[in-house]
Amino acid sequence: MEVGWWGVLIAVLGGAIRIGTPFLFVSLGECLTEKSGRINLGLEGTLVMGAMTGYAVALHSGSPWLGVLCAGLAGMTLGALHSWLCSFRRVNDIAVGIAMMLFGTGLAFFLGKPYIQPSAPRLPSIDLGGWSDVPQLSAALQINALFLLGVIVAIALGWMLKHTAWGLKVRVVGESADAARALGLPVDRIRIMSTALGGFLAGIGGSYLSLYYPFNWSEGLSSGQGLMAVALVIFARWKPVGCLWVSLLWGGAAALGPSLQSVGITGGYYIFNAIPYIMTLAVMIITCSPRRNLAGVPHELTVTR
């Protein structure tokens, strides 16, 4: 069936989900971490480690879902390590984050060597496009359960941060550690738990890359999704549901470059491929104003102090 120019729209729609899902998980992880007052720049390493662990476990066990779980646990370990290191006095979370990023990617490359060639089982996809007789559309709507899980986590996390005692504690720790201590909250423990949980989510994001899309473990797998997540969280104004929209927007924009070439817009593909970055810059410039602060920023974040 000829779709012509509609192909671009279909690609952007499909790409939003396909490319956006790992961004969603990593940005949710980063969002939770930052809400507790720390920045974890190491999520890039966590993502790569999660991708490798997920692929390796899926290959050995034959179960891709077990791979996803183990990827999350690997991410959780790295997250806990980050926050444990940061809980010492005068340890800078940004510096530890960069160290963890290099450590995570390096460890994943080292341990992942034997898994570049073999093919692990792929995560199944859910056919949400069965109603359509346009094959291109139904292919774009073949989505992975992890995406749905991500949507649920985004909504649940947003609700929990806002409406539960647990969420309030995380926010207090993120807004003012002194106030939290005065209230008798265990600041370090809350931060360690938030960062570890954030690492868990980032690890799952990594396993999506290796076990579903693009479905491959290689050393060039990540194209900086973990680092971009830090920008996406600012973009989303530290709101989990905002992370969902931002990730979808980002994924759709990333799909634009290749799909325009497929319909014959052949020039300027470097520019089209850079659209997500240009878009982020544009939104940042438009929404920033000297008259008001960044809404929603946790005041304990080192960068804003």
Added chain:
Amino acid sequence: MAAPRKLTRRQVLQGTAAAGALGMLGRFDWIGQAWGATDKVKMGFIFVGPRDDYGYNQAHFEGKSAVAKLDWAKAFDEEKVPETIEVQKTMESMIKLDGAQVIFPTSFGYFDPHILKVAPQYPNIQFLHCGGLYQEGKHPKNVGSYFGYIDESQYVAGIVAGGMSKSGKLGFVAAKPIPQVLRNINNYMLGARSIRPNCTTNVIFTGDWSLPVREAEATNSLVDQGIDVITCHVDSPKVVITTAEKRGIYCTGYHCNQAKLAPRGYLTGAEWNWAKVYMDYAELIRKGQPIPHLVRGGLKEGLVKVSDYHQTVTEAVRTQAEAAKAKFMSGSMVVYKGPIKDNTGRVVIAAGKEHVQTDIWLESMDWLVEGVIGSTKS
């Protein structure tokens, strides 16, 4: 395998003396040679990526593994060496510590300035670079280059693709519009059009050699546009091939055989055959014969090959593909024979004009042949 060699006391003394003498001269590079010059041909291979990437590096690694099996040769390698000062260190450690007599830095970017810097310091070591950048008189005497005309295999794969496509639309996921890549695209298209005159090839340039997400996205977009056979020229074709298989279309491979990744759709593929090149070099070194500065060749010389056809490839298509292959093997095939127009309608090769495979003119290709949908402008 040869029996492990025991060191006699005399050898140890000789070695120590030699090391001391040479150390005073400040030239440690001889030590490695002194140890093993008498027995095995020692060959060092350097790869820019992982050796099992189902792509460019794996193709070279398979070549290395072939010479490593010879009992009179010793081959060692290092993978993931960036095209920076790192490769100079790797070359030096292979010479000094492993005693390499010949080094094969296999990535294009290793040549200038890295090989050109290290080679003059070790006049007795051969530096053979994959990529064909060597120029007589301009570069050191102990440097050489080798390269294969893999576009010949792409022409044959193009015939199979054109013959097996239902829609007459082929897809090509490419990294960058450089001459080597364009030559592969054009050969694919010309091969396909030789069996099916009106078919087209839709090209997507991803912008770099290894971008898995964008490669997958490009493949999906092409399938959405009705493309039913796809191939690629990126570092590792794994993502393109598995995505094509998932979408249920045909594919043809590149660099090495990816049939295992796409058991339903892998029609054929253009593969390197570096084993042949490395075996030949090893043989020359063992016999102490001079090593040619330039080694090039295609199907005829055995430097490249075509993957076995998939069982679904029809007899008629096989016959056509085999006929073209036979013409390459006999050396009578000229792919770039006028009149040939590019995809903007300009005549690039006038009627009656021929550019044979070795023609240097082809190495500065900056156009896409008629039928290709795509642009060389970034």
